[in-house]
Amino acid sequence: MNNQTLSIQTAQQKVDEWIKTIGVRYFSELTNMALLTEEVGELARIMARTYGDQSFKEADLKGNLADEMADVLWVLICLANQTGVNLTEAFLKNMEKKTLRDGERHHNNPKLSK
Secondary structure: OOOOOOOHHHHHHHHHHHHHHOOOOOOOHHHHHHHHHHHHHHHHHHHHHHOOOOOOOHHHHHOOHHHHHHHHHHHHHHHHHHHOOOHHHHHHHHHHHHHHHHOOOOOOOHHHOO
16 A cells, blocks of 8 residues: 655645646536535445444445545545635644634533543
8 A cells, every 4th residue: 555645735736737637627616516515425325334323235335435535535625726725724724723712622521521
């Protein structure tokens, strides 16, 4: 197995390059939003059957958790590229927000101490 490291910025660049050379062009933002929802649904199906109470149907057996997560990431990156969002900056700001907001909250949650 290849153990590469890939920055979010490089992932955004790689997706953009692939879209422009192999994919012809980005789908519209609204189409990609619908595709993101579809991919999250496919991921949810595998999660519900692997970690939840639902049993697998024959059609579900071909599902691959890592591949479905990568599909979600791919479409999210497409949307970020199309809308000019730098995911690295957005992620770092989001982590800072969560740290300030939730720094003590989860430690003080009795539901999490069980």
